[in-house]
Amino acid sequence: MAASDSSSGNRDGFVFPAPPEYIPEWAEREANNWAGLDEFEILVRAEEISGKRIEITCSLLPESTWGFHIVKGQRAGIFLNRRLPDQWKRFALFHELYHLLEHRKGESFWRRTATPLSSFEHQADLFAWAVALKEWEICWKESSL
Numbered sequence: 001m002a003a004s005d006s007s008s009g010n011r012d013g014f015v016f017p018a019p020p021e022y023i024p025e026w027a028e029r030e031a032n033n034w035a036g037l038d039e040f041e042i043l044v045r046a047e048e049i050s051g052k053r054i055e056i057t058c059s060l061l062p063e064s065t066w067g068f069h070i071v072k073g074q075r076a077g078i079f080l081n082r083r084l085p086d087q088w089k090r091f092a093l094f095h096e097l098y099h100l101l102e103h104r105k106g107e108s109f110w111r112r113t114a115t116p117l118s119s120f121e122h123q124a125d126l127f128a129w130a131v132a133l134k135e136w137e138i139c140w141k142e143s144s145l
């Protein structure tokens with residue numbers, strides 16, 4: 001995950017990004033399939049799409065690393081920074097999940113086609129934001145009932 005230069009808060013050394021001003025339609029649409037799912041449902045869905053067996057692990061990582069993923073053959077691992085607050089852990093999960101599902105051909109493919117790595121990161125962030133904003137909205141509605 002790339003470090004973001006827009007920050008809205010700070011806790012335990014983490015710098016949390018501010019939401020983007022605009023969420024594109026593709027991200028909105030895709031987010032509808034994921035928002036509100038629990039971790040098991042997320043894995044089932046992601047495994048169906050990718051054809052891989054996916055595991056999520058929370059580990060102690062430096063503050064600059066929210067998460068990363070590794071793909072090996074038919075297996076994939078998503079590692080999340082254990083110290084992130086829950087809602088940001090989920091954000092990082094969706095960010096990595098997007099890489100895993102949409103950028104399957106890997107970095108070398110993108111380098112060859114001259115797609116800058118930053119746009120890659122930007123798309124993953126937009127998807128994560130689209131899901132996060134939907135979920136946070138649901139939480140606010142429920143807590144104000």
Ligand SMILES: [Zn+2]
Pocket residue numbers: 001002095096099121124
């Ligand atoms: Zn990333």
